[in-house]
Amino acid sequence: MTAPQPSHLPHFPVEISLDQCIKCNICTTVCPVSAVTDLFPGPKYEGPQAGRFRTPDQLNPDHSVDYCSGCRVCNMACPTGVKIAEMNARARARMVEQGEFSLRNRLRNNVLARSELAGKIGQPLAPLANLALANPLLRELIAAVIGVHRHAPLPTFARQRFTRWFRRRQDGSRPARQVVYFHGCATEYYEPRVGRAAIQVLERNGFEVIVPPQNCCGLPLLSNGEFGAARRYHASNVRHLAAYARQGIPIVGTSTSCTLTLKEEAPELLDMHDPDTRLLAENVFDLNEFLLDLLERGELDTDFQPLPATLPYHAACQYKAHRLGRPAVELLDMIPGLLILESKAACCGIAGTYGYKVEKYDIAMRVGRDLFDFVQQSGAPVAVCDSETCRWQITHATGLPSIHPVELIAAAYGMRGEGGVERVMSET
């Protein structure tokens, strides 16, 4: 058993992992942001190094930490297990608390971070809202006043919310096993088709899917240092969902950012270690992870139709951060005829709300350039990615539609597809 490090002991804050840093700078060489801009001196500087100079009662003067995109590539490459990304996130939160952000930027960050609110307001006005947000003049105005870049890949509101569709369909059968689906804001307001595919795949495998009341996972708030609000959101999800975990019902999600937040980011960044939070964390699964689990037990329906296609796949940062390897690829490898080309790019650049900001949009586009080139050179009809914001960034930068892996699974099960995946199916 590896020797216990203080950072593994629950009552020590995450900052104590800075003791593990041996200053080797591997993190700085892999950081996709400091590779393209000198506004960010690097993960080692911001995290374990600056961390030794921060005290809770003193103003944190270090604004460059705001240029950390939270992609966590540094964490993965660190040979000693320093929790760099978490340290940076908490430093940013303290800056927010101390009023180090300008009013404009704080307002802007909050607007971007309230995806659920945006959805609640914008979706009912879907066609109008979409039209407005596509208007270049309005975007210029928004950029100038609020600080959201005029080219930032804002998603389009769906015509119908996912939960609305879900509640309308009544399924007579009562399968023995149940699973909870956590849809997240993206599926609910922008891409209900992903949710539909997920439901169908789960039902095909003999599950009754429950979609209980739930709210935004709070990740955009966490990423912007709005810890107070994030804590309320997360506590609310815990209240809604822990009961299912207690009954042994797994909670499954297709949004890799949401599932990672419920598993780890929220509890760690917010120091939430109560039993219910932990119970929820331990019972949340990425959908691919869940399906592979079934496969391992011989319970997965592997009757896949061929889908001859060669598609580029990008493992989002928030996907790699689950530290499960590449479950999506392992799953898709089972579909006959489907060849997955994996990108070697570290990050698409969008990093949640990061790439939407006027001062960071260009950085984000530079960070993602290798990925965009890769996708374009593949000559494929669509790109595949587990994270919604990455999908929007890829589409924005390459013009190619992008889909979630579950949509391919659904297609391989012979289900009717929507959106980008239709292109794949039409070519088979």
Add this chain to the structure above:
Amino acid sequence: MKTLQTEVLVIGGGATGTGVARDLAMRGFKTILVEKRDLTVGTTGRYHGLLHSGGRYVVKDPQTARECIEENRVLRRIMPFCIEDTGGYFVGTPWDDPEYAPQFVAGCRAAGIPVEEVAINQMLREEPLLNPMITRCFRVPDAAADSFLAADANVESARQYGAQILTYHHALELIREDDRIKGAHCLDLVGDDQIRILADMVINASGAWAGKIAASAGIPVRIIAGKGTMIAANHRIVNTVINRCKLPGDGDILVPIHTVAVIGTTDVPVEDPDRFAIQPWEVDLMLEEGEKIIPGFKEMRMLRAWAGVRPLYQETQASDTRDISRAFVLLDHQGRDGVSGLVTITSGKWTTYRQMAEATVDLVCSKLGVERVCSTHLEALPKPGYLHGKKAASRGTANSAETTLHAPESRGYHQLGAPLREIERGQAYGDLVCECELATLAEVQEAIQAGAQTIDDVRRDVRLGMGPCQGGFCTYRVTGLLHAIHHPPVEKSNVALRDFLQERWKGLLPVLWGQQLRQERLNMLIYHSLLNVAGLPGPKASPLAAEMYAEPERGRAAPLGQTAVTEPELTTASPGGQATGKVSASSPTLDVLIVGAGLAGLTAAWQLARRGKRVRVISQGWGANHWHAGCIDVLGQQPSDRASAPAGLNEVLHHWIAASPEHPYALAGLQPLEAALEAFKELCAAAGYPLLGSLERNWSLPTAAGAARPTCLAPQMMTAGDLARPEPALIVGFERFHDFYPRLVADNLSAQGIPARGVSLELPILERLRFVSGRLLAGLFEGEDFQAQVAEALASEIKRRGLLSTDFERVGFPAVLGLNCPLEVKGEMEALLGRPVFEIPGLPPSIPGMRLHNLLVDEIERHGGRVYDGMAALSADREGRRIGTVWSEAASRRKANRARAYVLATGEFLGGGFATRPGGLPREGLFDLPVAGPDQGRPWFREEFLAPGGHPLFRAGVQVNKRFQPVDRNGDPLYENLYATGSLLAGCDVVQERSLEGVALVSGFLVGNRIDQT
């Protein structure tokens, strides 16, 4: 002999001496101060960092308590920038007598010390790591103080008032004529001159050495040297001074000072103030006492230990030094011994230094018959010059992105975050010499120019080398800077480097376990293997080298050879508390799981994948490839002597294997080694990145320090730098790139017979950037524009320096010539410069190493293998005599990795495969394999950091059979399906031997080819 005449001569450059010098100078006395080394090298530079409120003394020594609180107020007024207003707590732990607290409070009130009880939950809110079992807590005005800075400030003031401060002037003896002291004979250590200083009055402020000074004039002054040991924890665990609420004892104060927290201290009388040891029991005691204040303290990273000696004057023969009165002692030798012209001031606390100085100078005034009033408590101290260095480092405009709401440093106190703020204001991220402690180029240059004689002197001024890496990176940088600024003979720079490495080592030895051991192993990789500092010309140590501590008594560190002899206990239950919930699925069965993505693990994976096996490599991050030279070292134990033709490497290996039958090379055999090297060369050639060389002989390539480094296979990117060839070289660096010093390299090469010149280029594009890293340069070099700019700048620099084209026939750069297409970059540069170009690997991270890593990973993935970082292996399940599953860390759970066979390639201390704890033996962390050492009863480390034979601990490792399966004492494999490769193998010290890549390659190759069935 030179003679100086003055009114008052002060001997001793600690707090007392510098305080006295300032007071004298302010009162108009012509003053000279002599200090045998740098200021504060004695007790003042080794103390706890505490500005006492006096609370510690209220019960046992109320007089001292009163003195402390008075001076506490004065110092806050006159030197706020030396003080961080942390406040202090006195806490009653379960180990403390509850009766003491009320006495303590009463005592504080009586002494006039503000004291306030704090509710425990409030205390825990402010200091969450404190022991929750603490029952009482009192706040007092303790603070943290920087004694180096304070002494420098006093000296700055003294100078402003006309005093002369002579450091590195050793007062050898007092000049006594009958019953008068007329001055002192001193030795100028730097100029190596004797000088005589005559004075009307001599003040003996030499602290623990006061007895020696007085004795030189036949005056008996008995000083007991009371040694106190302290340990610094790696970071600020607390932000308030924490005292135990009890009678003063050992290890009962924890002080946050700058970026560390210091636990101390002990009190042990020693014979000689110059030579004493840090005993293991003292270290243990500090850890135990720290644990009482902070549960979990023992598991935290300890940065460094040091010891100083308190001077305790005694008229009588008391044996318990802690009972001797703490008040200071002022001896008028005229009255006491009938000898005029001498006054001794000794003992006392740092907090009361100014008061001590005042009393001393008052006495001097009365002796000299003048009436001059002290005003040291009224006038604020000036800031020393190097403090302005941070502000001077300004690169472009201040950050305008967000509004800045900097809190004005309230009342001028130092704030922990101040350096961070200054660097942000000046956008000086790219100008850091010491990254850990944020010491900027400007500060370091100031300190050097202000008269630093050794790197240790620079350290005292700007905290260089005092952070987690303990000089790992900045020692090299500051040496390069010293060399560039002063242009001394290169041997002087080399010895300065060696001296400082040794000085840092001295304080690391007592706490070398856990993360700090891992850090030091990286430092050894850098200075021994990468830079080959031992191979640089010049003496091993200079006369100015710091004194090492004496040998400790045999204590804690258990001798090797007594490691785990029982069968390892593998459980099927989940370890630890966390992640016991749902287990995540593993994928369909793998053939082989490899733990560790260094060269050994990747080589095994490559060979297996090539043979069609399903392999997965999991790793907690990247490793040695990213740090080392990017070459394949097979054996280079003796630094290759450029002058003589090295014996063929083949021959050397034959002898080596014969002499060390337990070495991995002996187990593997020469033929597989050769096959592995050839295969690797083929792979690299196919990837368009050829490696050149063979077992015929080693290359002799230049290091970034300018030494010669032997290696077997070198990338074509480096071979034009072969030092076996005589062609003169031009070494090129960049002004903004602080990881490479061309002048140091060139001067060292020249001193070894290769004519070389060094130039440093200033490029507008680099000037505009906030920081310039190796990775960034590598990216820039892949653009034609940048290549052209470099060539142009080089041409004009050559012209400016008056160099002729015949002066150099090859051009050396730091190893940053592109990450993805280095050979193209090299070709372009050669075309532009008209000469062969070569790279010189330097400080990590290593671009050449990353190239090797990338091409290996590409090849593995091409054959369907997977390499994952961020997946730390936690534990393993045994199924009979087989390994069943290896669990790796995932978000909120463990991931099961099931394979038919497993390869352990986690490295030794550097890679993280072995771990140590205080007082513990090295353990292999994943399978709990027995770690065997070479010899019983030997100490783990040598006194010399760069000891030629290496350190015994690093020969420890996992014993394997010829199939590279870990074996038990009888030589039988512990598990049927487990293999071990790389530096974790027993019988080798891959850093000291320079065999890191060779051992990795041959063991990985063999294992990768031999795992068949499962």
